Amino acid sequence: MALPDTSKRVTLTQVARAAGVSVMTASYTYNQPSRVSDESRAKVLAAAAELGYAGPDPRGRSLRRGASRALGVVLGEHLSYAFEDPQAAAFLAGIADVCAEHAYGMTILPITGAADDVARIRSAAVDAFILWTTTEDDPVVAAVRAMKRPAVVHGGPAVPDLGLVSIDNRAAARAVGEVVFAHTNRPAIVSFPLTRDREGGIISGPDTTRVLFPVTRHRLEGYRQAAEAAGLAWKDVIVAVCPRNDPSEGERAAAMLLASPEPPDAIAAMSDQLASGILQAAHTAHHGVPTDLAVTGWDDAPIAADLGLTTVAQSLRAQGSACAQAALGQEAPLNSPWSIVRRRTTRP
Amino acid sequence: MALPDTSKRVTLTQVARAAGVSVMTASYTYNQPSRVSDESRAKVLAAAAELGYAGPDPRGRSLRRGASRALGVVLGEHLSYAFEDPQAAAFLAGIADVCAEHAYGMTILPITGAADDVARIRSAAVDAFILWTTTEDDPVVAAVRAMKRPAVVHGGPAVPDLGLVSIDNRAAARAVGEVVFAHTNRPAIVSFPLTRDREGGIISGPDTTRVLFPVTRHRLEGYRQAAEAAGLAWKDVIVAVCPRNDPSEGERAAAMLLASPEPPDAIAAMSDQLASGILQAAHTAHHGVPTDLAVTGWDDAPIAADLGLTTVAQSLRAQGSACAQAALGQEAPLNSPWSIVRRRTTRP
DNA sequence: CTGTTAGCGCTTTCAG
DNA sequence: CTGAAAGCGCTAACAG
Numbered sequence: 233m234a235l236p237d238t239s240k241r242v243t244l245t246q247v248a249r250a251a252g253v254s255v256m257t258a259s260y261t262y263n264q265p266s267r268v269s270d271e272s273r274a275k276v277l278a279a280a281a282e283l284g285y286a287g288p289d290p291r292g293r294s295l296r297r298g299a300s301r302a303l304g305v306v307l308g309e310h311l312s313y314a315f316e317d318p319q320a321a322a323f324l325a326g327i328a329d330v331c332a333e334h335a336y337g338m339t340i341l342p343i344t345g346a347a348d349d350v351a352r353i354r355s356a357a358v359d360a361f362i363l364w365t366t367t368e369d370d371p372v373v374a375a376v377r378a379m380k381r382p383a384v385v386h387g388g389p390a391v392p393d394l395g396l397v398s399i400d401n402r403a404a405a406r407a408v409g410e411v412v413f414a415h416t417n418r419p420a421i422v423s424f425p426l427t428r429d430r431e432g433g434i435i436s437g438p439d440t441t442r443v444l445f446p447v448t449r450h451r452l453e454g455y456r457q458a459a460e461a462a463g464l465a466w467k468d469v470i471v472a473v474c475p476r477n478d479p480s481e482g483e484r485a486a487a488m489l490l491a492s493p494e495p496p497d498a499i500a501a502m503s504d505q506l507a508s509g510i511l512q513a514a515h516t517a518h519h520g521v522p523t524d525l526a527v528t529g530w531d532d533a534p535i536a537a538d539l540g541l542t543t544v545a546q547s548l549r550a551q552g553s554a555c556a557q558a559a560l561g562q563e564a565p566l567n568s569p570w571s572i573v574r575r576r577t578t579r580p
Numbered sequence: 581m582a583l584p585d586t587s588k589r590v591t592l593t594q595v596a597r598a599a600g601v602s603v604m605t606a607s608y609t610y611n612q613p614s615r616v617s618d619e620s621r622a623k624v625l626a627a628a629a630e631l632g633y634a635g636p637d638p639r640g641r642s643l644r645r646g647a648s649r650a651l652g653v654v655l656g657e658h659l660s661y662a663f664e665d666p667q668a669a670a671f672l673a674g675i676a677d678v679c680a681e682h683a684y685g686m687t688i689l690p691i692t693g694a695a696d697d698v699a700r701i702r703s704a705a706v707d708a709f710i711l712w713t714t715t716e717d718d719p720v721v722a723a724v725r726a727m728k729r730p731a732v733v734h735g736g737p738a739v740p741d742l743g744l745v746s747i748d749n750r751a752a753a754r755a756v757g758e759v760v761f762a763h764t765n766r767p768a769i770v771s772f773p774l775t776r777d778r779e780g781g782i783i784s785g786p787d788t789t790r791v792l793f794p795v796t797r798h799r800l801e802g803y804r805q806a807a808e809a810a811g812l813a814w815k816d817v818i819v820a821v822c823p824r825n826d827p828s829e830g831e832r833a834a835a836m837l838l839a840s841p842e843p844p845d846a847i848a849a850m851s852d853q854l855a856s857g858i859l860q861a862a863h864t865a866h867h868g869v870p871t872d873l874a875v876t877g878w879d880d881a882p883i884a885a886d887l888g889l890t891t892v893a894q895s896l897r898a899q900g901s902a903c904a905q906a907a908l909g910q911e912a913p914l915n916s917p918w919s920i921v922r923r924r925t926t927r928p
Numbered sequence: 929c930t931g932t933t934a935g936c937g938c939t940t941t942c943a944g
Numbered sequence: 945c946t947g948a949a950a951g952c953g954c955t956a957a958c959a960g
Contacts, residue, residue, distance in 0.1 A: 241728055243937060254947045259939060269945060286728050290705035291648060292937030295639040295952050300705060302687060315673045321663035328663070332690035337704050339650060339687045342680035356685050357638035357648060357705055380589055380634045591953060602931045607955060617929060640953030643936050931960075936953105944947075 242285045251279035262288050294357060302337035303559055304358035306376065308366050317477050319531055319548045320364065326552020327362060334560060343372060350375040360559035367428050367444035384558045386551060388446030395558045397551055399570040401447050404544045405454025411542060411578050412500045412528040413462045420470040420496035421455055422485050422506050424448045432475045437467035455500055470496060474506060482509025490517045497525055504529035504536045504543055511539055527577040540576035590633045599627035610636050642705060650685035651907055652706035654724065656714050665825050667879055667896045674900020675710060682908060691720060698723040708907035715776050715792035732906045734899060736794030743906045745899055747918040749795050752892045753802025759890060759926050760848045760876040761810045768818040768844035769803055770833050770854050772796045780823045785815035803848055818844060822854060830857025838865045845873055852877035852884045852891055859887055875925040888924035
């Protein structure tokens, strides 16, 4: 392959010399063209074209200006899954909208879970950070704080000095829980991971105070409030934990639950992705929805409408935009709106 | 919101002074700790902790080193769709894998189609570029060339001085075309856009030389070869163009085709996403697959296996990794592998 | 093992 | 409208 040789890049000084003007005139030609006479500007541009000047080098410029015009986005341990998760994709699209509008770059900081994540954050030339939902003890959060730059967390945790953009997950979970657990005897929840090692499994009435992902913890607390309001005991609520946000995980979890001697008659899922797998499993196991089994999702993704799924509506895209605006120091809605969308997978 | 004040950042010089050592000793403490005595290192780290030093500033470092340790990724005009397209997501994940491995950042450069795209590329502090499939006349390609940095194009176009990572789209299209058009009278193609304005529509036997996206052009040429090899005239091949790579677009196009007086009996789609919509439309219109209608997709995404879809297998993730490696100046496979996966949507 | 010197490429400041 | 000076924060190269 014959890729261009980076070392050959021409500098602004060389262009100025070739044009027979000072460096500043050359600089103004690029940054404040109106300050330069037509004649000088023409000379500079001609010299630049002649030498093949690629424009002011961003590195020198950002050092001098003290700003890189880029936002850093930290996506959490499982980077490859982040791109596969439609909600994460929507979130990124929201950030991208704002970046495009403000002519900012958007630097994705790959996190692997290894110790060198911190080094990658330290060496990122970005003006502000956005963190996708994580745990309170995530070392990445500490690393971002140490950078002393503006930073906004999406979902949680709430961290001193950092912004937080989120819906009220507890209230939303309670609201959707009241719908799905109504007139129910054997409630279940299909949940995101409770711990950073993301292990799956089935437990009942888990100790929510030990759940390290705040978003997941708040949702469990909300579901719990709803269950108890419906006269159900938290210790009787089955929680199936899925390591990944994927329909196949939801299907596997639901298949297991439905095969038990006392299968659940209501399942609240933490995403529409998981819920779609649950509906699939219900279909396979010949459980009627919502007659035998009520199901709710979360997000109101396009698939929810297709499936007639009752769910919590929120806009990850709008939340991504809000994070980016807040990171850029603008006014932005920190408390994002949500609502319950009732469809056919719950009883009226 | 109380985000930290960027201006307060401490410099390495201040740390050195506070520690009572030279700046270089402080610098070595961070970059080559083994070169520094335990005692000095401790003093430096203590001073850094005391002052709240955030570590060497990436801006000064990249200017001095002449490298930013970041890869720029240019995703094409419709940035928000890029995140929604599962294949683009897989491609990004492949890039991210390599970036994580080499401790590089990954800067997504939002492209809107407006004139300022070029400015955003010029001001990106990245060491190399990766371009997602685009047209030959895309101004962004020219802008990237002008940067005089290593750059790799995925899919196409082939550009002098830039690398190219791709499968042989023409050969793959011919191969899958031979499967789907076998024993067929009324062939159709559901295609990606032919022009940069991405307008949809239905035409027959288009002039492929006028298709500006090389990937799409090569696929059409391959399909054409297959159709002609099967004794069909290119002018009789219907091509439905979908503005976006989305199942609903495929469904809409197929519904229209199937409602015509002489509906197609074979449809080759340029993605599994489009093909899944086509299968949905066939189901709705009571066309048996593959009896009344043979269908093929492209990509071998997870959904293809679920649907029993005959398709072209390729790994966008591997291609993303190859692009990133090539951009970093390493050996990488430029001709990516592909194969035909025969399943139930075509006749044996 | 530590320190001095020089300068990466650019733009802010201020003086013509 | 143009230019000279200074320095952003850091590290390669070399000398002690």
